[in-house]
Amino acid sequence: MPRIPDISIPDLNGKLAVVTGASDGIGRVIATRLARAGADVVMPVRSAAKGDKAVAQIRGEAPGADVSTRVLDLSSLDSVAALVDTLMTEGRAIDFLINNAGVMTPPDRQMTKDGYELQFGTNHLGHFALTLGLLPLLREGGARVTHQTSIAARSGDINWGDLNWANDYDGMKSYSQSKIAVGLFARELDARSRAEGWGVSSNLSHPGVSPTNLLAAQPAMGRAKETGGRRVIRLMSRMGITGTVDSAALPALMAATDPAAHGGMFYGPKRVIGGAPAVQELWGPLKDDDAARRLWDASERLIGARAAGDAPPVAVAAD
Helix, strand or coil: CCCCCCCCCCCCCCCEEEECCCCCHHHHHHHHHHHHCCCEEEEEECCHHHHHHHHHHHHHHCCCCCEEEEECCCCCHHHHHHHHHHHHHHCCCCCEEEECCCCCCCCCCCECCCCCEHHHHHHHHHHHHHHHHCHHHHHHHCCEEEEECCHHHHCCCCCHHHCCCCCCCCHHHHHHHHHHHHHHHHHHHHHHHHHHCCCCEEEEECCCCCCCHHHCCEHHHCECCCCHHHHHHHHHHHCCCCCCHHHHCHHHHHHHHCCCCCCCCEEEECCCCCCCEEECCCCHHHCCHHHHHHHHHHHHHHHHHHHCCCCCCCCCCCC
16 A cells, blocks of 8 residues: 655644645645644635535544534635624734635636636635735734645646636636636735735645545536546546645645745645646746736736726736
8 A cells, every 4th residue: 555645743832833725635634734734724714614614624633623614615706705803893914824725617608706717816816805804814913824825826827818718618728827816916915915024935836646526526516527637636636646635735734834844845745746746847828027017916916896886807917
């Protein structure tokens, strides 16, 4: 049987971690490991039932852990704002924010509640709004923010002329765009924090390939049954070719908790699709500093447009 890699996590007693997408899969493993290390864990979830089930499972593995859920639908900027208001009212400094949640390749183009293409709106814009909304609590905690990208970000680009993929929708290309955006945001957040003295570090991870629920049956996204690709990945995982769900959580955990990790670093499996976590060289689409700045400014305009009740822009002019 293939050996499953692992890492050591330092004592996190007294620390607060917020982990999105923690009701199942990689996110639940991340939340469990943080709780076992002593962190108090907040899990913003869309499904209360799935969240309650995950909390019970985590407490079973980490007896006495302080684990709780809050309501969050990343495809709704109103929901993001409501969560920000809740956590700001609670007023506790945040030590770790792990932006892990995501959606992947709906077979047909779908939109968020605010009129954005689902993958870009959920994977990037939702986390962008959440992170900036929580910035006072992140600054108070001297937080580390870890953003989960994907091997889909190794190639591709931001579709500046049609961020919403209103024309010639391609599920995989739009997914790639969303995960490139995640990586560019991670880098620009760290750069702005250093320039402005915010005291927040921002880094990046990717999980490789593992049999998570991203490609499972999801009727709400128009996928009646799991994809053939997921069945192949499950088989490859059993053979040790790709990672497991447990091993796929390790890069984000290392990025978030390793004392040697710092802002701007990138972590992933040594073999890209699986293996022990390690520092990675940044992929080409994520290196463009100008694109990172442009995306930040565009994202501020996009979420600002919805806050003002305006129609969402679909194209971003060159700076």
